[in-house]
Amino acid sequence: MLEISNETDDIFEYELFNKIADFLSPRNVELILTYDEELLDLNLKFRSQNKTTDVLSFPFGDMGIVGVDLPLGSVVxxxxxxxxxxxxxxHSIDFEIALLLAHGILHLLGYDHEIDNGEHRCKEEEVMHFFGLPKSLIVRNDP
Structure with missing residues (x-):
């Protein structure tokens, strides 16, 4: 299930986003929808990159707490x-956000297209196919 914080004035297809989150994990995920400036600040602070980006993921991990069902993490x-x-x-803005959400949740689940052997790409393509979405983020960014 998603816990959605929409910091914009836009309205989105939250039902689709929830279905994708539920498809990928039974754990709660925080989804934050925000603007260029916020992602620029977060990207600089956490990745030392002085540019905006499309999506960032922040996994919570288990934090050593037993018996507490913590959220999987946050996707911004x-x-x-x-x-x-x-x-x-x-394509629609809802489809683009759905693509980014799936990509971000997969990072929360431990997938990492920068170092894996294509597992992130395969799982992302599976989600895109299942939900009838356009090309996955990884596929369209491949040379």
Whole structure:
């Protein structure tokens, strides 16, 4: 289940987002929808990259607490960038956010396309196919 914090004035297809989250994990996930500036600040603070980005994931882990059902983590999505990309690629903003959400949750689950042997890509493509979404984030960014 998603715990959604929408810091924008936009309204989105939350039902689709919840279905994707439930498909990927039984644990709660915090979804934060925000703007370029916030992702720029977070990207600089946590990844030392002085540029905005589309999605960041922050896993909670078990934190050594027994008997407490902690959320899986937080996924922060840049709505400004999602709008630009959706327009450029000719699909809806909801689809773009769904793609970013799936990508982010997979990172929370331990997938990492930067170092794995294609597992993240395969799982992401499975989600895109199941929900009838456009090309996965990893596929469209491959050279």
């Amino acid at each position: 999505i840049n709505v400004d960038m999602a709008k630009r990309v959706a327009k450029e690629l000719g």
